Amino acid sequence: MKVVVIGNGMVGYKCCEKLIARSASSPLELVVFGEEPRPAYDRVHLTSWFDGKTANDLLLAPLSWYTDNGIRLHLGDPVMQIDRTHKTVTSYKGITEPYDYLVIATGSAAFVPPVPGMDKKGVFIYRTIEDLEMMKAYAPQASCGAVIGGGLLGLEAAKALLDLGISNTHVIEFSPRLMPRQIDEQGAAILQHKLHQLGLKILTGKNTREVMGNEAVTGLQFADDTILPADIVVVSAGIKPRDELAKACGLATGPRGGIIVNEQLQTSDPFIYAVGECALHNNMIYGLVAPGYEMAEVAISHMCSDHKAFTGFDMSTKLKLIGVDVASFGDPFPAPDTCHSIVFEDKYKGTYKRINITPDGQFLLGGILIGDAAAYNLLLQTARNKMVLPANPEELLLGSRGTADNGAGVTALPDEAMICSCENVSKGTICQAVTDGHETLDDVKKCTKAGTCCGGCTPMVKDLITATMKAQGKYIRNVVCEHFAYSRQEMLDLIKLKSLRSFDEVLDHYGSGEGCEVCKPVVASILASLWNDMILDKGNDTAQDSNDRYLANIQKGGTYSVVPRIPGGEITPEKLIVIGEIATKYNLYTKITGGQRIDLFGAHLSDLPDIWEELIAAGFESGHAYGKALRTVKSCVGSTWCRFGLHDSVSFAIQIEERYRGLRAPHKIKSAVSGCIRECAEAQSKDFGIIATEKGWNLYVCGNGGSKPQHAQLLAADLDSDTCIRYIDRFLMFYIKTADPLTRTATWLNKLDGGMDYLRNVVVNDSLGIAEQLEAAMQLLVDNYKCEWREVVENPELRKRFSHFVNAPADKDPTVKFETMRAQKKAAEWK
Amino acid sequence: MSTTHTTTGTWFFACKTTDVPTNGGVCVKYNDEQIALFFFARRNEWYATQNLCPHRRQMALSRGMTGTVQDEPKVACPFHKKTFSLKDGRCLSDEHECSLTTYPVKIVDDRVYINVAEIPVMAEV
Ligand SMILES: Cc1cc2nc3c(=O)[nH]c(=O)nc-3n(C[C@H](O)[C@H](O)[C@H](O)COP(=O)(O)OP(=O)(O)OC[C@H]3O[C@@H](n4cnc5c(N)ncnc54)[C@H](O)[C@@H]3O)c2cc1C
Ligand code: SF4
Numbered sequence A: 001m002k003v004v005v006i007g008n009g010m011v012g013y014k015c016c017e018k019l020i021a022r023s024a025s026s027p028l029e030l031v032v033f034g035e036e037p038r039p040a041y042d043r044v045h046l047t048s049w050f051d052g053k054t055a056n057d058l059l060l061a062p063l064s065w066y067t068d069n070g071i072r073l074h075l076g077d078p079v080m081q082i083d084r085t086h087k088t089v090t091s092y093k094g095i096t097e098p099y100d101y102l103v104i105a106t107g108s109a110a111f112v113p114p115v116p117g118m119d120k121k122g123v124f125i126y127r128t129i130e131d132l133e134m135m136k137a138y139a140p141q142a143s144c145g146a147v148i149g150g151g152l153l154g155l156e157a158a159k160a161l162l163d164l165g166i167s168n169t170h171v172i173e174f175s176p177r178l179m180p181r182q183i184d185e186q187g188a189a190i191l192q193h194k195l196h197q198l199g200l201k202i203l204t205g206k207n208t209r210e211v212m213g214n215e216a217v218t219g220l221q222f223a224d225d226t227i228l229p230a231d232i233v234v235v236s237a238g239i240k241p242r243d244e245l246a247k248a249c250g251l252a253t254g255p256r257g258g259i260i261v262n263e264q265l266q267t268s269d270p271f272i273y274a275v276g277e278c279a280l281h282n283n284m285i286y287g288l289v290a291p292g293y294e295m296a297e298v299a300i301s302h303m304c305s306d307h308k309a310f311t312g313f314d315m316s317t318k319l320k321l322i323g324v325d326v327a328s329f330g331d332p333f334p335a336p337d338t339c340h341s342i343v344f345e346d347k348y349k350g351t352y353k354r355i356n357i358t359p360d361g362q363f364l365l366g367g368i369l370i371g372d373a374a375a376y377n378l379l380l381q382t383a384r385n386k387m388v389l390p391a392n393p394e395e396l397l398l399g400s401r402g403t404a405d406n407g408a409g410v411t412a413l414p415d416e417a418m419i420c421s422c423e424n425v426s427k428g429t430i431c432q433a434v435t436d437g438h439e440t441l442d443d444v445k446k447c448t449k450a451g452t453c454c455g456g457c458t459p460m461v462k463d464l465i466t467a468t469m470k471a472q473g474k475y476i477r478n479v480v481c482e483h484f485a486y487s488r489q490e491m492l493d494l495i496k497l498k499s500l501r502s503f504d505e506v507l508d509h510y511g512s513g514e515g516c517e518v519c520k521p522v523v524a525s526i527l528a529s530l531w532n533d534m535i536l537d538k539g540n541d542t543a544q545d546s547n548d549r550y551l552a553n554i555q556k557g558g559t560y561s562v563v564p565r566i567p568g569g570e571i572t573p574e575k576l577i578v579i580g581e582i583a584t585k586y587n588l589y590t591k592i593t594g595g596q597r598i599d600l601f602g603a604h605l606s607d608l609p610d611i612w613e614e615l616i617a618a619g620f621e622s623g624h625a626y627g628k629a630l631r632t633v634k635s636c637v638g639s640t641w642c643r644f645g646l647h648d649s650v651s652f653a654i655q656i657e658e659r660y661r662g663l664r665a666p667h668k669i670k671s672a673v674s675g676c677i678r679e680c681a682e683a684q685s686k687d688f689g690i691i692a693t694e695k696g697w698n699l700y701v702c703g704n705g706g707s708k709p710q711h712a713q714l715l716a717a718d719l720d721s722d723t724c725i726r727y728i729d730r731f732l733m734f735y736i737k738t739a740d741p742l743t744r745t746a747t748w749l750n751k752l753d754g755g756m757d758y759l760r761n762v763v764v765n766d767s768l769g770i771a772e773q774l775e776a777a778m779q780l781l782v783d784n785y786k787c788e789w790r791e792v793v794e795n796p797e798l799r800k801r802f803s804h805f806v807n808a809p810a811d812k813d814p815t816v817k818f819e820t821m822r823a824q825k826k827a828a829e830w831k
Numbered sequence B: 001m002s003t004t005h006t007t008t009g010t011w012f013f014a015c016k017t018t019d020v021p022t023n024g025g026v027c028v029k030y031n032d033e034q035i036a037l038f039f040f041a042r043r044n045e046w047y048a049t050q051n052l053c054p055h056r057r058q059m060a061l062s063r064g065m066t067g068t069v070q071d072e073p074k075v076a077c078p079f080h081k082k083t084f085s086l087k088d089g090r091c092l093s094d095e096h097e098c099s100l101t102t103y104p105v106k107i108v109d110d111r112v113y114i115n116v117a118e119i120p121v122m123a124e125v
């Protein structure tokens, strides 16, 4: 069988993939013509080209994939003619190829309204990588942008203009609201308001009459005689199916364009199929990728004598437009008398949710989600699978808070439920993969392809993995280890209830065996978080993680590093000299850390108390670099020196660092304070970060650097210093009380039921009524703070523990070896 | 098949019982050797092993956290948390890792003695 595919876009590519998958059973000759200069790429994520994805990153498959599978791919060579009588096609470069079956997957072109001046310089369309390259080249000379069209693509294009640095960008929509096909008036208003906050200007009800300017565009004139200055314009007013080839060879096309196809995607010539955006099925053009993929599946299986039918496709979509979730599914706005709608709107947060249910309250017909589309997948599945609704359907929108088992929703779905509609993967397939041992998201993606296209179903796939594993009894309870059958949070509550103060007491009350390297540090950390007693007291020393036990970080070779606290990164020259002198005396390697302090490496265990005695005499204190505790509060120089500074970020950073120093938590905590929005202290990468505003401080929480970077999110804005500290007290204590062991704030938030909204409710609105309690718990710790190193230095019994040999305290470990590098020492390489 | 020590070597005095932290370890110097000594206070048991962690050859086991797994006493190396049985020295977290040499310990009054065979003697039973 010889197949020729015209068009190597997303759907054309999918046809190749499907044909190759079936070629094992019957021999296949496959020839593809593509007009664009590169192989098929992910047009859906075109806009990510502006945030750093390269054309190569976007490819659906590398060139080698085509060669490896024996596909003859002609790029940059459009087909010019189809000869149906002889069953051949001829390309621009003059290649003539006969076919048994022909697939037309020519997609669509941007629809450019017939308005004078559209051909001026600076007017672009937004469809291919070449379009983006041209826009990017032109952008530096432009300062005000306009996008004609306020639909899905128009808003994407507006994002592209913002990304190109054109912050003064208008979106112009002909109808009275944005995205008229997907969302209703009320939703559009919320969306418009949100986009406005993000800096995008929107004009609705505007009919463009002329593109002004001589050679290059200078502005737009509207039918109401108003004028908008613009020196770069993107036209995104809709799509026009590319049916020119089909028309020329006499295939049936629709009056408004599109190649007419039947349920098998055959055109009026049974040997020619049309798929994707160029196909007109039942008077519909499908401008989305998922229906296109389904068409590819149906067409190719029909060609291989399998009987499938394309009976239309749900146009549900979920997108992130300039950071705002927008989703529309099923029937977003049925006629009022055929349904009953439940609407939830929060103007303050900018969320709008609407679901339409049948008049008898039994089934979900469709809906709209704006600002927060977390529930999209579940709602879509509920609608698609005609699942009977709960007695209070509003719970679908609001969620039943608190006890809800995260992900329980997916268990109710039938096995046939389509989870990944791009790749056509059902719930049953995913669960089977998990049962077969693919227990991570990556594994499941690899073996089922779910979540590899638009990625929208990923959260649901994750939930399915967890639910399936739970069902197999693999992950039943989040207990600490074999010695304690409780979660960390339960342990904390129990220890507090009984006022237990040592690891042994806790083990006696609630544990079994001798403990281990997992539960000991957990209990030790809980004890420290509750009482802030000296951690080396009461036999708790040996329950500490090794670094905590020696109040220093063990390094290669078995020596330790010493980090004195330098609050806010501010230090006097005199103190710098002391550090230098101590480092010289004890032969320590010195390095500035990422947290604006100085790390001294290579200290022998037995030298630690002497080193600290000298540091303390010079006014230093422990920096807790060894603990799962507050590390540093980084600061920029702020208003005392910086010409942009709004407030004194250094003083506030010092105040905060001194308040929370020594605070022990499930994991380390980092913070920073910036003096203005330029954010030189990188506060948004911290567990809690503070940025000065005209009116006070913005407090961000749950950011993370490290291996999985995550930006902190705004918890509250324009706070005065006292309120800011109170919120931090509450936030930190709530984290300490509820997080699993060794969980940073970012991961904790990601797992927190209800996420940031819930956290904000607890911290800012005191929804649990525990704010006072949290603040009091924090105050107790602040009041109990003592420098651990000072206590060791002053206590001969504790000092004694800092020797390598119990029977030769004066001897150092003779196996410790150093090498030299750049005039300092380094640990000898280990084997 | 299991392995036990024959206690034919020399008993040397390591330290006082009070020198060892409860439920923790210390490092004992014996000529050029370093021996890690552990005290399980809750069950009043003493164990001794080489101080060298075989993983990256670090003198660190005496500073590791002790504990049990299914009642078997163990220590976790502070560097990469590999765990070793204190009964027979085998690595519990990685079957390909080398085992530790273990030494018998005895307590006389408040004095701790460790048995070192001049050439370690092992017998199979
Ligand atoms: C910016 C942007 C964002 C989008 N976002 C989404 C989204 O979030 N979700 C979603 O579902 N969809 C989205 N879409 C739509 C989606 O990209 C299309 O539905 C999909 O690409 C259609 O695939 P296709 O193969 O039919 O057409 P195309 O991908 O356009 O491929 C057609 C190819 O055929 C070539 N061609 C045309 N004529 C000839 C000829 N005579 N000879 C040879 N080759 C020819 C064209 O050059 C083109 O390469 C977006 C589109 C754009 C532009
Ligand atoms: S964040 Fe603002 S105040 Fe601080 S140093 Fe940078 S520019 Fe200056």
Ligand code: FES
Binding pocket: B053, B054, B055, B056, B057, B058, B077, B078, B079, B080, B081, B082
């Ligand atoms: S050195 Fe001991 S576990 Fe790596």
